[in-house]
Amino acid sequence: MTSRREVLQLGAFGALGLASMEGNDNDVPIVPPPTQSQLAPANMPVPYAGVFRRPPVLAPYQTGFDEGDPDRPFARYALTQKLGQAQFVPGLSTTIAGYNGIFPGPTIRARQGTRCEVRIRNALPAKGLLHPSAFRTVTHLHGSASLPQYDGYANDSTAPGNVKTYRYPNWQNARTLWYHDHNQHLTAQNVYSGLAAFYPLTDSYESAQLPQGEFDVPLMISDAMFNADGSLGYNDRLHSGLYGDIILVNGVPWPTMKVKPRIYRFRVLVASISRSYRPTLSTGDPVYIVATDGGMVPIVQPVASWRHGTAERYEILIDFRKYRVGQKIGLLNLSNKNNVNFVNTNKIMQFEVGADSGSNLGGITSIPATLDDGGSVNPHQGGIATMSLTPAMAKVKRSLKVEKVNGVWKINGTTWDDVVASRFTQLFANPQPYDVEQWTITNGSGGWFHPVHIHLIDAKIVGRNTNGGKPFVWETGPKDVFYVGENESITALMQFDTGPEAGGRYMIHCHNLVHEDHDMMAQFAVGDSRVNDPIYSDPAYLDTMPMNAYPPVYLPGLPAGT
Secondary structure, eight states, rough: OOOOOHHTTTTTTTTTOOOOOOOTTTBBEEEOOOOOOOOOOOGGOTTOOOOOOOBBBBEOEEEEEEGOTTTSSEEEEEEEEEEEEEEETOOOOOOEEEEEEHHHHOOOOOOTTTTEEEEEEEEEEBOOOSSSSBBOOOOOEOOOOGGGGGTOOTTOOOOOEEEEEEEEESOSSSSSEEEEEOOOHHHHHHHHHEEEEEEEOOOOHHHHHHHOOOGGGEEEEEEEETTTTSSSEEEEEETTTOOOSSSEEEEEHHHHHEESSSSSEEEEOOOOOOBBBBBEEEOOOOOOEEEEEEEEEEEEEEEEEEOOOOOOEEEEEEEGGSSSSEEEEEEEOOTTTOOOTTTTTTTEEEEEOOOOOSSSTOOOSOOOBBBBOOGOOOSTTTTOOGGOGGGGGEEEEEEEEEEOOOTTETTTTTTTHHHHHHOOOOOSSOOTOOOEEEEEEEEOOOOEEEEESSSSSSSEEESSGGGGGGGGGGGGBHHHHHOTTOOOOEEEEEEOOOOOTTEEEEEEESSHHHHTTTTTTEEEESSOOOOHHHHHHHOOOOOOTTSSSSSEEEEOOOTTOO
């Protein structure tokens, strides 16, 4: 297990000669000249020159029913974490660490009620791609109500040469999940290296109301900087955050996507390890928020732009029927406070409208005003639909403060090292199964924003100290990441529902992954913290199956550029 002190000693690794940076305890940063790509002009990507692509969809290697019961379907998948070569910039190759060696990794499309098992083998080298520590990995399915031993607990790592099978219940309502690495103190480098992918979960309510198939498009937005030879540059500005000068969408710098004059649904995920965004259309037209982290919104919200922190998911509709054939519409980035911006980080991607063709299979013909998620279709006795929670239901009110103290990122004055030193017994909270609680998250760092992620739960934001005390219009659906801006606080209601096997420990952390690693992470437990132990669980998940026992099978894709 790598100590925080050891990781801090590695802080200059890949720093590219960064000048010193000091911050005071009020956290108004004194920022040195930012580091950016060292590429020659011929190797620097040009905005909108790249062709948009969708990540491949992974097919299961086995499907069936538990004990022959048609009401208990399962699907089994296999992934290998390994090095691969990517073509991010013109004329050069970039070594990445990805699921099946690609970035983004393969998309796993799951259906509510179908339990999934995902065998993940660590075939990475002994040492990290962007750090000299052991290349251990931990996979977190972000947004899933997984049991603790399958949730991606930071210290439940898999060493190179080993495999772990993760079990995902998929009982929740439809939503955009994603899976990514969560290894203790090295999450930022591992995710930035390429360990991230989509996992959309669908149900009958969502599929009947929102676009599907060709018109259901995942957008993974990230940023990066590159060395002169095309390798990934890494500079976390002395543990404050990494801000690259090249914006990638599904691994392509500033791509152009050809669209039909139809209504498209975009699942927008920010997978940058630090940067936040404020997307907007170049035409000034609104987009329509139809879903947040935990599923569909009750009332569809038109917005000219929205604030989007790392790990948040916003599903939007864009109506291309109003544009002429050949018209180009940019998805731009207005940015937010305390990002580090470059000449082209105000751009994300471009759409080019083509002639109408083919059927509208999977499409919709109008923008809905409201959406019905079936009350979240919670199958558990005692489960309450997230957007039906009220303050009167809360058994406990808690306060959580995120801040920087003596150069270390902390939650309520403690760090993950404190949790480890307690032999994993130190808890921020210990609700019982199905309890409803009200948590207020306060940003004590005046010069930073923090996207705070609470594992396991979906929550309803009921208050902000900005925006007149109300949630912003784009966050009026279920959330699991909470953008707590400079000097902001948010209040949210959540129910601790893990299903009938409830119990165990889960993490809370900043999803600026540099902050998480140094060392803004804490934990809570639902019920008895000793059950479903994520640290000392049954070692039977390790096996000796050959690396190629379950080769990937990809489902047929869509035409390039769509």
